[in-house]
Amino acid sequence: MLKTKPKTYKILIVLWLLLFSTANWAASGKRITVAVLGDSATQGVWANSTLGSPGLDFYLSVSKAINRLERLRPAQLVLIQQPESNLMAYSRLMERKFKFTANTQLSATAGNQSYSFATRLKQHTNRSVRILNVGFLAGSYKFSRHQLRRLKNKLAGRKPDYILVNFNIIDAVSGDTPDRFKINVKGFFNTLIRRYPRSQIIVTPLQDLSPMSALADIVSIPAFMGLPATTCRDIQLRAYGFFKSLYSDPAEMLRLQQNVADMNQLLSDEITKIRNRQLFYSAFQGKIALTENLPQMNQDWKEYLAADCVHPNLKGQAIIGDMLWDAFVRELSD
Numbered sequence: 438m439l440k441t442k443p444k445t446y447k448i449l450i451v452l453w454l455l456l457f458s459t460a461n462w463a464a465s466g467k468r469i470t471v472a473v474l475g476d477s478a479t480q481g482v483w484a485n486s487t488l489g490s491p492g493l494d495f496y497l498s499v500s501k502a503i504n505r506l507e508r509l510r511p512a513q514l515v516l517i518q519q520p521e522s523n524l525m526a527y528s529r530l531m532e533r534k535f536k537f538t539a540n541t542q543l544s545a546t547a548g549n550q551s552y553s554f555a556t557r558l559k560q561h562t563n564r565s566v567r568i569l570n571v572g573f574l575a576g577s578y579k580f581s582r583h584q585l586r587r588l589k590n591k592l593a594g595r596k597p598d599y600i601l602v603n604f605n606i607i608d609a610v611s612g613d614t615p616d617r618f619k620i621n622v623k624g625f626f627n628t629l630i631r632r633y634p635r636s637q638i639i640v641t642p643l644q645d646l647s648p649m650s651a652l653a654d655i656v657s658i659p660a661f662m663g664l665p666a667t668t669c670r671d672i673q674l675r676a677y678g679f680f681k682s683l684y685s686d687p688a689e690m691l692r693l694q695q696n697v698a699d700m701n702q703l704l705s706d707e708i709t710k711i712r713n714r715q716l717f718y719s720a721f722q723g724k725i726a727l728t729e730n731l732p733q734m735n736q737d738w739k740e741y742l743a744a745d746c747v748h749p750n751l752k753g754q755a756i757i758g759d760m761l762w763d764a765f766v767r768e769l770s771d
Contacts, residue, residue: 468565470595471555472636473547474584475603476576477531480539481548483743484754488657488669491744496661498538502676505534518678521612524577531574541570543751545758546601550751552758554601554639554765561770569597577607578618581625589632596633599769601761602640608700609643610679615699622707623717630711630721637769638725639761640708642701645730647694648738649673649680649746655739657746669746677747701730726768728760 520527741753
């Protein structure tokens, strides 16, 4: 009977460990890259607060935001109240002055919560997931080239496996017509598909903001440390100039609702063209999905809003996360 020397045993054990680790790495595969394009909802702005019960972090953050509002130059203050006059300048101002209100880790798209897309994808595939979040506050299809440039720089020649396109509000309330929106959407997707023809893409539609107007008189921030109670109308009019006409002109609300419906139809039509590889999309080799809208939020809107009466809270973010994952399972997963 042949005898094996102790040294030989050690060599065999090392080889076995190397083979096992290699097989395990092969099973887990390379890291998945997820690119996220979006707006302040994607950034998780004030997501850890709720209407009527903001929490200490929110009070501190609002105090800082008010302080910065009061220190804005007159031209900047006008821009906050009339953002549609120069939407790009407004977006840059919001990024520069109020990015501290964001908490990306709470986001359904770019976050690390149990409801977040990346967390679910990691569990589903048993692979590590890298998130590249190139969204910005007040994100808009109108300025998609800026997000695409950010993404290109961050990727540095690599290609994303998944792309989440999460534009929601700004295009509907900034004064853009559906015709202008159509041009912006075409330009965005033409560039996106040309650069990343093999990526899997999930798109969220624009949301109807009309239920928010019904919350005008709800106290979003109770009286605190000598400060008076603040209603949704108070905070929306002071911090978000987009909402002025929604409260003062019922016809404007109807126009907005029709614009949202028209824009969503145009978005759906464009996604159908991509899916069928029509016109400029013949090179597309991936899959694309459009999520459902947010029926749960529309049924009881205040349950899903942060204390600023605009952004989704954690419960709202979870609903968005469910939407994204449902679209993935329905249309993208093998």
